[in-house]
Amino acid sequence: MNIKGKEIKTAYFIGIKGVGMTMLAQFLAESGVSVSGSDNPENFMTTKVLQKEKIGVLAPFAVKNIPSKVDLIVYSSAYNAENNVELKHLLAKKFKPLLLIYAVALGEIFSQYDGLAVCGSHGKTTVSAWLGYVLYKGGLSPNVLVGAAVPQFKGNILKGRSRCFVAETDEYQNKLQYFFPQGVLLNNIDYDHPDFFKTEKDYVKVFAEFIKKIPSQGFLVFNADDKIVLKVSADCRGQKISYALHNKGADYRATDLSVKNGRQYFSVWEQGKNLGRWSILLSGEHNVYNSLAVIATAKKLGMNFFDIKKTVLSFTGTERRLQFLGKYQGALIIDDYAHHPTEIRATLAGVRTMYAESNIITVFHPHTFTRTKALLGGFSQSFNDTNELILLDIYGSAREKQGGVSSLDLLQKIKKNSPNLKISHIPTLEQVTEYLKAKVTKNDLVLLMGAGDVFRIGENLLKK
Incomplete structure (x- = not known):
């Protein structure tokens, strides 16, 4: 494969577990490029894909991870010289491999x-x-x-x-x-x-x-x-x-x-x-x-x-888009990536139509403080098709760990718009898991919703 006039036989990905990075790494590997990468040690939804493709992942981030000889290094937009030791080291070097941010690398391949x-x-x-x-x-x-x-x-x-x-x-x-x-x-x-x-x-x-x-x-x-x-x-x-x-x-x-x-x-x-x-x-x-x-x-x-x-x-769909995970105590466990008011309304309307007789328990993990604050009014009117709503604490991105809004603010807004909706704030994934274990029955449908790691509740419920 040729990128920016350079023959690419080896590639290294900094932040390889991001969904876009995994996608591109897998494509290069399938194209005959030798691919490896680094990331944090936690399991991500992409971990299984990387393992199946036999793409090596080093953790945590460290300068020693960087291959001594590599044709292309792709890095995630979540990282920069201030928050990633590998990028800091590479950017300080006078002579370095072809170094591209993810979107540029994908655009270069796309153009071919x-x-x-x-x-x-x-x-x-x-x-x-x-x-x-x-x-x-x-x-x-x-x-x-x-x-x-x-x-x-x-x-x-x-x-x-x-x-x-x-x-x-x-x-x-x-x-x-x-x-x-x-x-x-x-x-x-x-x-x-x-x-x-x-x-x-x-x-x-x-x-x-x-x-x-x-x-x-x-x-x-x-x-x-x-x-x-x-x-x-x-x-x-x-x-x-x-x-x-x-x-x-x-x-x-x-x-x-x-x-x-x-x-x-x-x-x-x-x-x-x-x-x-x-x-x-x-x-x-x-x-x-x-x-x-x-x-x-x-x-x-x-x-x-x-x-x-x-x-x-x-066609049966993709992971994290109304994905059926399994049954727990007879209740259906479904995972969905919806994290914007429009997506939430559309997803819940579809679930309500398809599972008209079920008691729908929605677990929503608000994604980023800026989105929650900017779209607070929209979120507050998005849960009319659920029987019960559980709000987790806001999932902050790599770029923001706190902001001028909380899940309690969202809860109050939703209560004002939907006074008859059963709604609660349960801060952590672990606490929600325990709540559901004690509550759900065969007539329930548990809908896990958000762009963060809310799917882990399903994994924990269905552990054998």
Whole structure:
């Protein structure tokens, strides 16, 4: 593999356990590069993927970890010379290997293919994995990089033989600036990451600038029900392909949604032509939108509707997206990554529809102080579809360990909006685990929700 004019035979990752870093490390390993890395000693959700790929991980961070001979070093944006001894050592050296931050490294690889960027505030992981799976089953041999493990893949990625490269691309810290796509899937734009984007205008601008980079021979697949997406799509120079549930002018539409026997059913229309009833295994209206994005893109890339319909149905999802972990005392334990008010509402609505008879106990782990504070009003109106809500203490990121808001502030806001909701604040994962052990019965559904390590509650409950 060649990056920035240099042949890469060996690569070392600083902060390799991050989901994006694991994704890229696995892709390089599958491409024949010898890969190793370093991180903190704790187990992460990516640990099993790295072990399965036989990628060596050294812990903790230390200068002695750095290989004496290595072609490429990739480092996570969570680290810098002030908080990481390995980076501090490397940046002080006069002669060093090719040293790239994660987003730049991924962008360099992406540019060597016919890159298809999946972006937007919500649904990136599901759409990337779903599209990759459909294209793979359709014989297109795509390269696919997803920010979560996919049970129907080998870890987070698919290494294909074609020039097609599907990548989940993240707007945070304006990582989109490093990508030059042939095609873009844009699912939605909904203000997030207030620690980096100080205003909604700043946030939208990143997507608007990204859409302008699509070449005239490229294409944009976009959600025409999202008013902000509809506005920024006007600046696309390439072909525009729209999908919607409500906008009757969209190229692809889904109508007459229903749920039966654990599946969602809906009619699909292409430019006014009825393509019949389709079904998917994933719950929630948001996943109907996700499926339309996949259907429209797969058709654009040459697949026929018969094969698309068959493979869209058989996709089972990704880890940490409504992932069934098991049963405890007869109760269903489900884990989900939702950490934004819109995601929480969509996920809970889907769970309520799919499990109408269950007593839903939601355990929410607020993620970062800045997000919780900036979106406090939205969070307070997001839990109407749960029977009980447990709030953990806020999960701080590597960049912030405390802030001007607490879970008790959120609790008071939710109580004001939903006075009849049973809600409690239980600070730690261990305390919540003990609470659930004493409480749950076979009629309960425990939904673990958040972008941090709330999934560990499920692991602890299901330990044999």
